[in-house]
Amino acid sequence: MDNKIERMRGYSALASWAVWESNRADGEFKNEADLVEDIDFSIYEDQLKKSNTIFVAMNPGGEFDEEKAKLATRKIENKERPWNNFHNVGRSRDYLLAQAIKGTPEYGSYMTDFFPIVGSNSSTITKFINSIDNKELLERLILEFDEEISLLLPKEKEIRLLCIGKKPYEWSEKFLINSKLKLKKTYKIFYIPHYSGANNGGIKNEAEKLGVENYYPTVVKTILKKIRDEQ
Template sequence: MTSLLETMARYEMTASWAVWPPSASYDRMSDISFPFGDLDGVLHARSVILGLNPGESSVQRRPWQNFHTSPRHNDHFLAEAFRDTLHWGAYMTDLLTEVNSKSNTLDLNATTIHRDVAVLVDQFQALGAADPLVIVIGTTATKAFKEHETVLAAALDLTSVRWVEVPHYSAANGRVHGNDPRKYRRLVLNALRDAGR
């Protein structure tokens, strides 16, 4: 049987999975690299975590590295948020393909988003995600996602997509999460609970 890593290999430079090296908790000093090894039974398509776009990285990208970079990107917040939850092992990707750490300069015109939603649809179909919960990170990603949700629903042969918005984990959103991964975890878990997820 083909593993999900093999199935999704064509997206390994832009996507990843909500799995990090084992830890009781995650902070700036934690190892947040992608834990290559036996992930059969861990990776799944029950939920998909969706960011806006890949951020720029000061290191050369390696397979499945997106969402597993340095503390400068606060990726350890995601590890802490999804630690010991049903969403550990979920597929992680972005709505847009543009690599850019400055969200206010992203190309958000309808043509670009429509093109990138087609890429997202391809990922969901390859993943075999029948009716996943989409966990959308941040208000900008949520706004763009809501405008194109019907395209994704139609491609998955669904009436609507199950989704929930969680706050963004970036340092720029510190006023919300206080730059504290434990507080960010509480915010994410509360959003999931309030949505019945």
């Protein structure tokens, strides 16, 4: 049996799977309290889709430390709470993403952040990423990303990245689509809005554009269906 969890465990500090558990009897995710934080993903092994679709967000939140950032790597195993990214209760509003992906063909997909550079201030992270002084670091991290995806999907030539937010979409375009590095995979990128409260305006704009309810899960389900229909 192809055990994807064991194969990718070395990346479990940054990555996760689009599988969630709810405290509600109906399995829905209506608010933060509905989300179960610590999941035994091994019981869902058969639901982890070996597809070429991957969700990619920006970077892990936390306090930015430039010296630590310069030593960043994707290859980090979280032994205490593996796969906890995108599965947290609190200000993150991860429950909205859970509800958005629930019941879709994308359920069970691999999820990760584009860069493993910790920092909650997007301006600080962007400045660090754009600095010419960090060019070699970024090239190494892009190659690590490609290596990680190649380990996950060794037979797939083209990878579909569902970018959660504008920044990972821009980075994917810059560092993957237009990359001068020799990558093992080719990438096709798609944008879905981020579920952060700071992006409520962006979510509303997408809802109006699509002609659907101004509710994040509805917006994302509509976008995902549109992406599938166009393939």
